[in-house]
Amino acid sequence: MRKYFEKLAQIDRRIIYLILFLTVLLPYLFKISLPMKPLPEVVQAYKEIDQLPPGSVVMISIDYDAASMPEVQPMLYAILRHCFSKNLKVVMLGHWPLGIPLGVTALNEVAKEYHKKYGVDYVFLGFRPGLAAVIINMGKEIRSVFAEDYWGTPLDSLPMMRNVHTYDDIAVIVGLEAGSVGDAWVQYAQARYNAKIILGGTAVVAPDWYPYLQSHQIVGLIGGLRGAADYENLVHHKALAYYGMTPQAAVHILIVIFIILGNLGYIALRRRK
Amino acid sequence: MRREVPIAITFFTGVLLVVAFFIPHEPFGSLEQRFNDWYIIVSGFAMILGLDSLLLHHWNKVSRRSQDWFHSLSLILAFFITLFWGFYSGIHTGNFLSAQSTFRKYFYLYVFVPLQATMFSLLAFFIASAAYRAFRADRFEATLLLFSAGIVMLGRVPMGNQVAPWIIGFVLLLFAFLLYSDGRKEVDSLRRALKFGGAILSLLLIYPLAWFFLKYTAATAGWIMNIPQLAAKRGIFIGIALGGIAMSLRIILGIEKTYLR
Amino acid sequence: MIVQSFIFLLLVSFKPAPATHVRAYDTPNDAGGSVTVKWDLSKDDSIVTKYEIIRIIGSPNGERVSAGFVLRGTNSYRDVDLKNGQKYYYMIRTWADGEYSDSEITPTPAIPKPQWFHTKRVVALVILVIFTLLLWYYLQLAKKGAPLWIRKIAGLEAIDEAVGRSVEMGRPILYILGLGAISDIPTIAGLAILKRVAKKAAEYEAEIIVPNYDPIVMVAAQETVKEGFMEAGRPDLYRENNIMFLTQDQFGYAAGVDGIMVREKPGAIFLQGLFFAESLILAETGHSIGAIQISGTTSVTQLPFFIAATDYTLIGEEMYAASAYLTRDPLALSTLKAEDIMKALFIALVGLGTIFESIAILTGAQGFHFLKNLFNMF
Numbered sequence: 007m008r009k010y011f012e013k014l015a016q017i018d019r020r021i022i023y024l025i026l027f028l029t030v031l032l033p034y035l036f037k038i039s040l041p042m043k044p045l046p047e048v049v050q051a052y053k054e055i056d057q058l059p060p061g062s063v064v065m066i067s068i069d070y071d072a073a074s075m076p077e078v079q080p081m082l083y084a085i086l087r088h089c090f091s092k093n094l095k096v097v098m099l100g101h102w103p104l105g106i107p108l109g110v111t112a113l114n115e116v117a118k119e120y121h122k123k124y125g126v127d128y129v130f131l132g133f134r135p136g137l138a139a140v141i142i143n144m145g146k147e148i149r150s151v152f153a154e155d156y157w158g159t160p161l162d163s164l165p166m167m168r169n170v171h172t173y174d175d176i177a178v179i180v181g182l183e184a185g186s187v188g189d190a191w192v193q194y195a196q197a198r199y200n201a202k203i204i205l206g207g208t209a210v211v212a213p214d215w216y217p218y219l220q221s222h223q224i225v226g227l228i229g230g231l232r233g234a235a236d237y238e239n240l241v242h243h244k245a246l247a248y249y250g251m252t253p254q255a256a257v258h259i260l261i262v263i264f265i266i267l268g269n270l271g272y273i274a275l276r277r278r279k
Numbered sequence: 280m281r282r283e284v285p286i287a288i289t290f291f292t293g294v295l296l297v298v299a300f301f302i303p304h305e306p307f308g309s310l311e312q313r314f315n316d317w318y319i320i321v322s323g324f325a326m327i328l329g330l331d332s333l334l335l336h337h338w339n340k341v342s343r344r345s346q347d348w349f350h351s352l353s354l355i356l357a358f359f360i361t362l363f364w365g366f367y368s369g370i371h372t373g374n375f376l377s378a379q380s381t382f383r384k385y386f387y388l389y390v391f392v393p394l395q396a397t398m399f400s401l402l403a404f405f406i407a408s409a410a411y412r413a414f415r416a417d418r419f420e421a422t423l424l425l426f427s428a429g430i431v432m433l434g435r436v437p438m439g440n441q442v443a444p445w446i447i448g449f450v451l452l453l454f455a456f457l458l459y460s461d462g463r464k465e466v467d468s469l470r471r472a473l474k475f476g477g478a479i480l481s482l483l484l485i486y487p488l489a490w491f492f493l494k495y496t497a498a499t500a501g502w503i504m505n506i507p508q509l510a511a512k513r514g515i516f517i518g519i520a521l522g523g524i525a526m527s528l529r530i531i532l533g534i535e536k537t538y539l540r
Numbered sequence: 541m542i543v544q545s546f547i548f549l550l551l552v553s554f555k556p557a558p559a560t561h562v563r564a565y566d567t568p569n570d571a572g573g574s575v576t577v578k579w580d581l582s583k584d585d586s587i588v589t590k591y592e593i594i595r596i597i598g599s600p601n602g603e604r605v606s607a608g609f610v611l612r613g614t615n616s617y618r619d620v621d622l623k624n625g626q627k628y629y630y631m632i633r634t635w636a637d638g639e640y641s642d643s644e645i646t647p648t649p650a651i652p653k654p655q656w657f658h659t660k661r662v663v664a665l666v667i668l669v670i671f672t673l674l675l676w677y678y679l680q681l682a683k684k685g686a687p688l689w690i691r692k693i694a695g696l697e698a699i700d701e702a703v704g705r706s707v708e709m710g711r712p713i714l715y716i717l718g719l720g721a722i723s724d725i726p727t728i729a730g731l732a733i734l735k736r737v738a739k740k741a742a743e744y745e746a747e748i749i750v751p752n753y754d755p756i757v758m759v760a761a762q763e764t765v766k767e768g769f770m771e772a773g774r775p776d777l778y779r780e781n782n783i784m785f786l787t788q789d790q791f792g793y794a795a796g797v798d799g800i801m802v803r804e805k806p807g808a809i810f811l812q813g814l815f816f817a818e819s820l821i822l823a824e825t826g827h828s829i830g831a832i833q834i835s836g837t838t839s840v841t842q843l844p845f846f847i848a849a850t851d852y853t854l855i856g857e858e859m860y861a862a863s864a865y866l867t868r869d870p871l872a873l874s875t876l877k878a879e880d881i882m883k884a885l886f887i888a889l890v891g892l893g894t895i896f897e898s899i900a901i902l903t904g905a906q907g908f909h910f911l912k913n914l915f916n917m918f
Binding site for chain 2 (some may be wrong): 017019020022023025026040041042047049071072073074075076104107135138140142175207213216246251252255257258259261262263264265266267268269270272273276
């Protein structure tokens with residue numbers, strides 16, 4: 007009996023990996039879903055967008071790339087669906103050049119779903135290097151950074167951009183993050199120009215933003231897959247993030263079980279000594 | 280001279296930027312931005328150095344046929360194929376990552392995206408094995424960390440409230456068992472009574488604690504994240520900020536010069 | 541139906557209440573050319589479509605230009621690209637669909653001008669001055685040869701042991717500087733530790749591999765290692781080829797470094813610098829090959845991963861202290877001393893703030909808010 011317990015302290019990592027893989031795979035295959043209550047910070051973000059009058063401009067920044075796609079891309083889809091269903095206008099740009107195609111794909115796809123017209127309902131600005139400089143200069147005049155959109159059309163030729171010049175003309179900025187660009191949005195766009203900001207990002211970076219939320223420097227926070235699932239839930243369009251929550255929950259519980267098993271083995275070993 | 284000139288430049292620019300921080304008036308106001316722009320330009324050129332180093336390193340391996348030279352060859356080939364395909368696609372469609380470009384269609388969507396996502400998802404596996412190995416209740420602090428980590432993990436998922444009572448119950452049961460079996464071996468009657476008492480207490484605590492976590496696992500997780508976690512983080516942040524100031528002053532004053540030859 | 545049409549008509553022809561109490565002033569703490577306009581929201585703010593900010597140049601009867609729009613609920617606007625020294629008046633036009641009403645014109649003109657001192661940065665200046673004075677004081681002490689004590693840092697003590705063990709096993713040493721650029725302080729701190737590691741490696745005739753994410757950092761790392769080898773008197777052992785550039789892609793870098801770990805099987809791995817999500821991918825792979833690992837970073841979110849997966853971790857400022865700790869240079873140690881006193885001051889301020897604010901809230905005595913008010917002022 008004791009021997010078996012002691013073995014629990016030395017489970018081979020490959021066995022752990024295999025069990026983990028199956029725990030992720032099975033709930034996806036059977037599409038098991040769980041009921042959940044949205045987190046207050048996500049509801050806050052949702053309400054902030056929900057109460058905007060039709061025609062307001064929402065700026066979405068793609069500050070992530072393929073690596074964080076599973077967590078952040080569902081947020082983008084859910085937010086785009088929310089914006090277009092409320093007849094809000096969307097300006098998209100990005101600070102991570104390799105994430106730009108992800109933004110374009112999602113924007114085109116969702117716009118098609120809601121029969122939105124490019125240039126009238128949404129615009130894609132693309133990428134410019136120089137993070138802080140881009141954010142600061144857009145506060146003075148967006149055209150000083152993006153004179154043209156992603157496809158080379160001058161901004162003034164796009165009807166929806168005619169009255170959009172600075173952050174004052176943008177109702178809310180949604181930064182979708184996988185790194186430190188979110189801090190730059192807060193430090194430059196919020197602190198200097200008083201722009202309203204919602205940050206969404208991977209579960210690794212999101213905890214850093216709670217102080218911003220407490221100090222009202224951001225008006226909403228969507229963290230990790232859970233945040234994305236909550237947002238999907240709020241816009242009543244359950245998709246990848248929502249169904250991804252079950253594997254995530256199962257893996258969390260699995261890790262807790264592994265920790266307990268490891269400790270059981272550890273205690274057994276220590277008692278023998 | 281070789282050392283003095285860089286240190287003088289560092290001193291001058293460092294002091295200038297510190298002063299500029301307090302002066303909004305031009306030309307000081309935009310100085311930081313200007314220096315940043317310069318840095319971006321210089322680092323763009325430095326990329327050439329990087330590529331030179333990368334290709335040379337692997338070319339050496341290939342030409343010497345050293346161990347695993349085949350990997351190096353595949354790197355060199357992949358480098359040039361990506362480069363030329365990207366250029367070709369970009370010139371052909373006018374936009375490197377436009378929807379029509381074959382580069383984006385095939386390379387970006389079917390090679391780059393899955394590769395990046397795979398590397399990132401490895402984290403899940405590594406977190407599991409690291410948690411299994413590292414979270415051992417060997418000291419009081421470690422046990423505390425273990426419990427809070429467990430609660431936060433359970434509190435952040437939809438089923439957490441339902442699962443937590445079972446886990447807590449199991450852990451307390453285990454505790455009671457350990458105390459009981461320890462107590463049986465105890466010769467001293469007072470210590471034996473204490474251990475038996477602890478075992479009974481653990482059993483008695485199962486119901487109230489399970490009830491508490493059935494209702495408040497998520498709330499407790501939130502409390503751990505918002506209060507103790509944030510407090511510790513702020514403490515570390517303040518330390519890092521002060522350390523950063525001291526380090527910067529050492530660099531500006533030329534005390535710290537390990538990065539110079 | 542009739543009622544609905546009536547409401548509709550009412551809405552269409554409804555003139556919103558104007559914004560009130562409009563004031564404009566030179567934007568403080570800027571480089572000039574900007575005016576801040578503030579107003580009290582219209583009583584009908586809930587049906588307002590937008591507020592138009594109208595700039596009047598020279599005199600209240602001067603030329604009127606539309607400066608910009610803001611959405612409902614917003615009561616301030618920063619007008620930019622203005623001429624310094626010119627007088628500007630402002631008026632707010634409140635729009636509700638096609639109808640609008642104008643506010644009064646600001647009674648006094650706003651004159652944009654640049655400022656020579658940023659008044660919101662007084663606290664930073666005070667901290668800097670105190671820090672510099674403390675630094676000067678301890679530098680003098682250090683020059684006189686006063687002993688400066690520094691507590692033991694386990695992670696730094698372990699460097700020699702890690703290098704030695706790696707040499708005994710006949711394996712190379714892997715040094716990872718993370719994703720930072722040369723402008724990031726943790727990277728420079730990482731380079732300082734690298735120098736020590738390189739020197740030790742040269743003494744033991746061990747091979748050292750440094751894969752890089754940033755080309756400028758790569759050049760600095762090459763210089764640092766070369767210098768370390770020279771200090772150890774073994775410049776002949778230095779191989780530039782071992783300090784190479786990998787990629788500027790985060791997970792590409794992680795994959796590359798993991799590959800080096802698995803192929804070269806280093807005996808000691810140092811992870812010192814700025815790390816992000818790749819931290820655990822590196823540290824776990826390092827653990828799986830049985831290397832002794834010493835990590836250090838200021839990325840607070842990655843610290844738990846390092847603490848769980850590596851043998852020693854330098855937490856935040858410990859890393860910054862490394863070069864002073866390792867060289868025992870009295871001048872460098874004196875900066876640590878100044879930092880410690882500064883930290884004690886901060887702790888005292890936080891403690892006092894907590895006590896005073898608690899008293900203020902519990903008793904309702906406004907006087908106890910003085911510390912908070914003082915910091916809010918600047």
